[in-house]
Amino acid sequence: MTLITETVPVARQTSFAASPFASPAMLWLLSAVIVCSAWEIAGRYPISPAFPPFTDTMAALFAMILDGSLPKALLITLKPLSIGLIVSVFLGVGLGVLMGLNRFAEWLGSPLFIIAQSAPLAALIPILTFAYGIGLTSKILTVCIMAMPVIVLNSLNAVRHTPASLIEMGQSFLSTRWQLILKVILPAASPVIFAGLRLGCAAGFIGVILAELLITPTGIGDIITYNQSIAEYENMYAAIFAIIVFSVVFIMLLERLEAVMFRPEKRAAS
Amino acid sequence: MYIGKFRLPIMSSLLIWAALWEIAGRTGASFIIPPLSRIFARIIEIVPTPAFGDALWITGKAFILGNIIAICIGVPLGVLMGRSVIADRIFLPWVNMFLSSPLSALVPVIMVIFGAGQTTIVLTVVLFAIWIVVLDARAGVRNITPSLVEMARSFGANRFQAFSKIFVWAALPEILAGVRLGMIRAVKGVVIGQLLVSIVGFGRLFEIYSSRFLMEHFWALLFVLFAFAFAINEALAWLERRFEYFAASRN
Amino acid sequence: MTAAVAQKSAAPRAMVEVRHISKTYAGGVEALNDLSIDFAEGQLTSLLGPSGCGKTTLLKIIAGLIPATGGEVKVDGRVVTGPGPERAFVFQDFALMPWASVMRNVAFGLELKGMARSEREAVAEKYIASVGLKGFEKAYPHELSGGMRQRAGLARALAVNAKVLLMDEPFSAVDEQTRRKFQEDLLELIAREQKTFLFVTHSIEEAVYVSDRIIILSHRPSQVSSIVEPAIVRGGGPDQIRRDPAYLDTVESIWQSLKRYLD
Structure with a gap:
């Protein structure tokens, strides 16, 4: 008997794709170069006075990093984001798992989150501002309303769709209700729950930026709004570039973490 | 959820929440939460007004135009990525990046280039909707069973026939799923765009209502919007289920 | 042919007693109706029948995983109200925690x-x-x-x-060659472990090969159609069994009796 390792065949690989020129990294680099040059040319041409070239934007980016204004703004933005995400993660997973385990809780709670997931909840921001003022609380709550629905619904579905045979297995080996939840249902659900957390974090980023643009300009939102108003577009673009790169890197790290923690089959393959 | 033998409908718990809301509103604890009955009365009052009609028309136009652009670019790009390794490697990192990046940060960019108007909102809709359309069309094409492609080839289908008679149909369940998810994102995009631009469509109404503290009007508008979003989602989900039968028979 | 088919010979003590078990699912599907069977201690008994005849349902009722609508099951003299330490289950899809x-x-x-x-x-x-x-x-x-x-x-x-092992089509998700090897190993295991085995399968060959006793169930709602005790000498190793005329005859006679359920 030998170990059977699962090899995933790469779909329709041509001989060209296998050459080093067309390696994924090369092609990615190539497309990045094309996009940046297109940005540069469009900015130099210029297609719009409000469209600075790539190089100017990067220069502004490094200037703002070096004088400390960008890192400072990022820290300010991170405050409502991280608090909001921590609250959403704990509350969201808790509610979702509860609804997955308890039919009554699901009946009572899930319609709210199902509607919330398809609804444009950003429109609630003005109401949050009325209720909680223009301070930190409103911004935290904005992050929460954007991030929570997907976290809750993923947790609910993950728990609800635990393979029936695993549950029967637990029961037939005489697990108590708690053992079944802790040793079978939650481990089986955790990959999907974690995927929900990743989506929730992405939504939280959207929320925090909206909050900083709509409620009061602080942090990155302040740099964007201020430079927009005085037509310093390089700085504005640099700040947007920075927050997008930051969030993409953050989400990528979460994806890595997910692969390491929950996908033994992927871990073995790579 | 059962009470005895009687099965409660899925969304029936909303009635309980509505009752709680009504009670909370009646106590007058906060001007932010007016009684639900008054909000519904306000919906009936607002919806026939020309201001609402104009806003709906402008918003609907931006939503539909944005979605058409997103589908017309997104589906072919996704099919291309599903068929060509090179195209896939060039575009996939960007698609994945934009799919999970905070697109709300890009709205100010669109705004400074295209001005605070309808164009910006249409482009915001495209920006929100397109990535998931691309990704699902790609997944649909990649999921086609190789034997189906070989079948077409063995019966002598040419490239165009293979594309129009096999690929598009075989990938249709995923493409539709992508369109539905894209539209949900588009609803969010159109509202976020209008909130940020705030002089067009519902964004303008939101601005007027909130600056005059008309909470009943504000909630009425929100409810109408949420109902639209929910209805669009359900209608597309129903359409998707009609095509599910061959998605299930495929794997 | 009848030599291989010994009708209801006197069995040793019944380890599992199924008494008047009925099961109607919520949708109104009647899987089992007033079914009574004994499973002898220390033997391997197979439940064989057309697909969807309720054999897995019966096994899960014995396991205590699903409640019966009527009747009772006794294992080792005690009435089953749920899963118990004297029974262990082997799942069709393995049910391993990934x-x-x-x-x-x-x-x-x-x-x-x-x-x-x-x-x-x-x-x-x-x-x-x-x-x-x-x-x-x-x-x-x-x-x-x-x-x-x-x-x-x-x-x-x-x-x-556990004293009783309940096996629900354990080899159905396994390829044919692996399955043969597994069946041979199972026979060795049965000889070694003094346990009562209940074995659900849809493969006639498999049932005849591994069983001391085969209970053939009819269509839904299941009734005992016949009981077969393969008169096979097990001492001679797997290849001998598969070439044993008794083995081949038993397979053939069961196939003849099951064929009428196929339409």
Whole structure:
């Protein structure tokens, strides 16, 4: 008997794709170069006075990093984001798992989150501002309303769709209700729950930026709004570039973490 | 959820929440939460007004135009990525990046280039909707069973026939799923765009209502919007289920 | 042909007694209606029948995993009200926890009992070796072939030392060659372990090959159609059994009796 390792065949690989020129990294680099040059040319041409070239934007980016204004703004933005995400993660997973385990809780709670997931909840921001003022609380709550629905619904579905045979297995080996939840249902659900957390974090980023643009300009939102108003577009673009790169890197790290923690089959393959 | 033998409908718990809301509103604890009955009365009052009609028309136009652009670019790009390794490697990192990046940060960019108007909102809709359309069309094409492609080839289908008679149909369940998810994102995009631009469509109404503290009007508008979003989602989900039968028979 | 088909010979003590069991599902599907069967101690009894005849339902009722609508099941003289320590289940789709190693999967029943780690791992190690998985203790289910996964599932059921092993089509998700090897190993295991085996299968050859007694069920709602006790000499090794005229005759006669349910 030998170990059977699962090899995933790469779909329709041509001989060209296998050459080093067309390696994924090369092609990615190539497309990045094309996009940046297109940005540069469009900015130099210029297609719009409000469209600075790539190089100017990067220069502004490094200037703002070096004088400390960008890192400072990022820290300010991170405050409502991280608090909001921590609250959403704990509350969201808790509610979702509860609804997955308890039919009554699901009946009572899930319609709210199902509607919330398809609804444009950003429109609630003005109401949050009325209720909680223009301070930190409103911004935290904005992050929460954007991030929570997907976290809750993923947790609910993950728990609800635990393979029936695993549950029967637990029961037939005489697990108590708690053992079944802790040793079978939650481990089986955790990959999907974690995927929900990743989506929730992405939504939280959207929320925090909206909050900083709509409620009061602080942090990155302040740099964007201020430079927009005085037509310093390089700085504005640099700040947007920075927050997008930051969030993409953050989400990528979460994806890595997910692969390491929950996908033994992927871990073995790579 | 059962009470005895009687099965409660899925969304029936909303009635309980509505009752709680009504009670909370009646106590007058906060001007932010007016009684639900008054909000519904306000919906009936607002919806026939020309201001609402104009806003709906402008918003609907931006939503539909944005979605058409997103589908017309997104589906072919996704099919291309599903068929060509090179195209896939060039575009996939960007698609994945934009799919999970905070697109709300890009709205100010669109705004400074295209001005605070309808164009910006249409482009915001495209920006929100397109990535998931691309990704699902790609997944649909990649999921086609190789034997189906070989079948077409063995019966002598040419490239165009293979594309129009096999690929598009075989990938249709995923493409539709992508369109539905894209539209949900588009609803969010159109509202976020209008909130940020705030002089067009519902964004303008939101601005007027909130600056005059008309909470009943504000909630009425929100409810109408949420109902639209929910209805669009359900209608597309129903359409998707009609095509599910061959998605299930495929794997 | 009738020589191989001995009708209801006197059996040793009944380990599992099924009395007037009925099961109607919520949708109105009647899977079982007033079914009574005895399963003898220390034997391997197969439940064989057309697909969808309710054999898996019966096995899960005996396991205590689903409640019967009527009647009762006694195992070792006690009425079944739910899963119990005297029964262990082997699942059709293995039901291994993908996040846990073979060791943890096999020791899982003991873990749930609260047995100390070193103790339960010693027990598990023994059974992992006895099903032929020695060296794979640290492997994860996705690293194993289908047959090996089911060996782990079998080891898990053996590890809790139950008197009755309930096997629900254990080899149906395993390819033909692996299945043959597995069947041979199972016969050895049965000889070694003094347990009562209940075995659900849809393969006639498999039932005849491994069983002391075969209960053939009719269409839904299931009735006992006939009971066959293959008169096969098991001493001579697997190849002899498969060439034994009694084996071939039994397979043929069961096929003749089942054929009428196919339309």
